[in-house]
Amino acid sequence: MSATTNKLKIESYQKSNFTGKVGDFTAKFNPAKLQHEFAVHYDLLQAFGTSGTEGRYNKSLPEKITFELLFDDTILSPGSTAHKPSVNTEIQSFRDTVFTYNGTIHRPNYLKLIWGEFFFKGQVSSLNFTYNAFSPQGEPLKVKADVVFIAVKDTASRLSAENKSSPDLTHIYQVKEGDTLPMLAHRIYGNPAYYLEIAQVNNLDSFRVLKPGDRIILPPIEK
Numbered sequence: 001m002s003a004t005t006n007k008l009k010i011e012s013y014q015k016s017n018f019t020g021k022v023g024d025f026t027a028k029f030n031p032a033k034l035q036h037e038f039a040v041h042y043d044l045l046q047a048f049g050t051s052g053t054e055g056r057y058n059k060s061l062p063e064k065i066t067f068e069l070l071f072d073d074t075i076l077s078p079g080s081t082a083h084k085p086s087v088n089t090e091i092q093s094f095r096d097t098v099f100t101y102n103g104t105i106h107r108p109n110y111l112k113l114i115w116g117e118f119f120f121k122g123q124v125s126s127l128n129f130t131y132n133a134f135s136p137q138g139e140p141l142k143v144k145a146d147v148v149f150i151a152v153k154d155t156a157s158r159l160s161a162e163n164k165s166s167p168d169l170t171h172i173y174q175v176k177e178g179d180t181l182p183m184l185a186h187r188i189y190g191n192p193a194y195y196l197e198i199a200q201v202n203n204l205d206s207f208r209v210l211k212p213g214d215r216i217i218l219p220p221i222e223k
Contacts, residue, residue: 006030006116008069012097012109016152018121022109025097028090030115031067038063063151065113065120069094071143074133087140091129094145098124110152122149175214188218197221 008027014020042055071087071094085093102109113120125148133142173184181195181204188194198204201219210216 008113008115010094010097011112011114013112014102014105014109016110018110018112022102023097025094027069029070029072031069033067034115034118035066036063036120037066062153063120063122064125065122065149065151067147069145069147071140071145073141087143091140091143091145095127098147098149099127111149113149120149120151121153122151124148125150172215173218175210175212175216177212179210179212180208181210184216184218189221194221 008030009024010027011024012022014022039061041058041061043058044053044055046053071090073087097109098111099108101107108124111122111124113122126146127148128146130144130146131140131142132144133140135141181198182192185194185198186192198216198218202216204216
């Protein structure tokens with residue numbers, strides 16, 4: 001594996017399905033440690049006078065990545081040369097990639113984090129810089145960035161992975177030959193009349209035109 005692939009690389013994209021690449025950033029110094037957090041939220045409402053509760057599942061929260069990134073002109077990184085970008089330049093490149101508002105999509109970019117075998121798709125949640133050393137001219141020489149990313153999964157991929165089949169939960173369905181919206185509405189909701197809600201959620205102009213292999217979203221419906 002080359003030295004380049006051993007460095008943490010962050011790629012930025014305009015779309016939530018991670019197409020439309022905008023740019024990338026390669027860290028000079030890899031994080032000393034990386035925290036990968038998984039969390040589940042339960043409703044812990046407890047009846048008065050009881051000693052505990054089962055805890056009703058509410059949702060699985062998005063995965064979270066936290067690490068500290070070093071920008072340092074006081075030491076040389078492996079393979080570096082005497083001519084190197086300033087800390088200010090590196091910080092600006094990092095901010096442009098992970099944090100800066102993209103006016104085209106009206107939000108910060110979607111991000112891929114790649115480091116050896118580690119791979120994560122997400123978006124920035126928070127970014128904090130701590131300045132630890134300065135040159136006599138006041139230029140920063142050593143800066144620590146604490147950054148948090150949360151996972152991003154596009155709706156189609158998420159629903160497919162969840163594989164929901166209950167009518168009170170959103171799930172995704174791959175169209176088969178002969179399928180119609182009224183038939184699917186009857187199968188999932190027990191009433192073919194709900195085909196209008198399916199058509200509206202999927203922006204379908206005609207409920208009669210379904211192509212085998214297409215994926216459609218079947219929303220929860222209050223009966």
